[in-house]
Amino acid sequence: MRESKVMFLQYMTGLLILVFGSFHVLLISFLAPTPDKILYQYANIAGGHTLIGGTLFYSTVKAVYSNLLWGSFFELLLTFLIYHIFNGFRIILSEQFPGSKSEKVITYSMLIIGLIIYIYGSRTIVLMLTGGGL
Amino acid sequence: MTIDNKKGWISWFNPIKYGSDRWMYSLHRLTGIALGLYLIAHVFETSNILKGPLTWNNVMIFLDYPFGVHFGPEILSLILIAAVYHALNGIRLTITENGLMLPKPYRPEYPYKPRSLKGLNNFLKILLGIFMIIISVFGIIYIFTGWLP
Numbered sequence: 664m665r666e667s668k669v670m671f672l673q674y675m676t677g678l679l680i681l682v683f684g685s686f687h688v689l690l691i692s693f694l695a696p697t698p699d700k701i702l703y704q705y706a707n708i709a710g711g712h713t714l715i716g717g718t719l720f721y722s723t724v725k726a727v728y729s730n731l732l733w734g735s736f737f738e739l740l741l742t743f744l745i746y747h748i749f750n751g752f753r754i755i756l757s758e759q760f761p762g763s764k765s766e767k768v769i770t771y772s773m774l775i776i777g778l779i780i781y782i783y784g785s786r787t788i789v790l791m792l793t794g795g796g797l
Numbered sequence: 798m799t800i801d802n803k804k805g806w807i808s809w810f811n812p813i814k815y816g817s818d819r820w821m822y823s824l825h826r827l828t829g830i831a832l833g834l835y836l837i838a839h840v841f842e843t844s845n846i847l848k849g850p851l852t853w854n855n856v857m858i859f860l861d862y863p864f865g866v867h868f869g870p871e872i873l874s875l876i877l878i879a880a881v882y883h884a885l886n887g888i889r890l891t892i893t894e895n896g897l898m899l900p901k902p903y904r905p906e907y908p909y910k911p912r913s914l915k916g917l918n919n920f921l922k923i924l925l926g927i928f929m930i931i932i933s934v935f936g937i938i939y940i941f942t943g944w945l946p
Contacts, residue, residue, distance in 0.1 A: 674895065677887045684884070692939055701943035703861050712862060714854040721850035728846060741840075748833040755826060759805050784840040787847060795847050 669750060676747040683740040690733070691718050696726060728791035741784045749777035817922065818914060825886050828879040835876055870940045877936045881929050889921040 692700060695718040704716035714720055727733050753773045757766050804811075809823040845856045861869035892898060893913070900912045938944055 674891045678891065681884050681887070684880070688936075692945060699943065700945060702940070703857070712858050714858055719857045721846075721853045724846060724853070744836055748829075748836055751829050752833060755806075755830070780837055780840055783844065787840075787844045790847055 673747060673750050673754075676743040679743045680740070680747055683736065683743065686736065687740060690727065695723075697723055725791070728788070729794075731792060734788050734792040737788050738785060741781065741788070745777050745781045745784075749773045818918075821886055821922070825883060825890070828883040831879050832876070832883055873940050874933075874937045877940065878929075878933050881932045881936070882925075885925045885928055889918070889925055892921065893918050 686694075691702065697716065697718050697720075700718065702718050703714060704720070706713040706715045717723070728737075750773070753769055756769045756773075760769065806826075809819075809826060812819045812823075842856060842860070845853050860872075861867065863869065863872075898917050900916055903912065935946065
């Protein structure tokens with residue numbers, strides 16, 4: 664792909680991450696499916712912390728993950744993020760180690776590492792959508 | 798053709814003769830690297846949801862109380878500030894680097910200061926600062942207290 668197209672996609676994915684990322688932040692604050700909308704709710708037990716509620720409590724997170732709409736949303740956000748981040752890493756590394764040979768090594772390394780993390784992240788989303796988790 | 802990049806990333810921290818644009822460029826890169834590494838960690842951290850409620854809740858407690866110290870909100874606040882800066886500066890770069898809203902062509906005159914770095918660019922920098930303060934303050938208050946406007 665031509666560098667101008669790669670960079671155009673870098674700008675576009677950046678803007679899409681801004682939109683989708685904002686919803687991701689809203690999901691754990693204003694849109695949180697809990698009555699008090701706090702992140703952590705602990706039980707008052709001496710000598711340790713026991714999570715009993717909050718936006719990050721297991722059943723709340725599982726309910727969000729199991730929702731097809733939020734699941735698809737996470738998958739799209741992950742796609743945009745992986746492209747934006749690993750292309751960003753590629754740009755930084757290519758500038759640090761210039762040359763056609765090193766650029767090829769950097770490009771393919773970023774592609775492979777990016778794909779591995781993308782598959783791993785997608786695995787969580789798909790498994791949760793298909794009734795995964797205990 | 799191989800071109801030596803002798804200074805490399807160290808030159809990011811040389812603002813002499815470059816001014817605020819250089820600092821913003823360096824910060825954009827640093828926050829980008831930090832957020833990129835955070836996303837990779839976030840993907841692995843959230844995969845713990847598949848291991849059931851006990852593991853998940855313990856991971857969440859560990860993230861709020863890493864090694865027994867209540868340091869989670871501070872870490873989350875730093876991530877928020879980095880994300881807000883990177884996002885707002887990203888909008889500024891999308892506008893200015895793509896030549897959108899450039900000034901009218903003009904005759905280059907000594908001392909040849911580029912107008913593209915003044916005017917709209919400066920206005921966007923001020924807007925960035927204002928929005929960054931507002932979003933970060935409300936975000937940090939929410940992280941520490943759970944208060945929403």
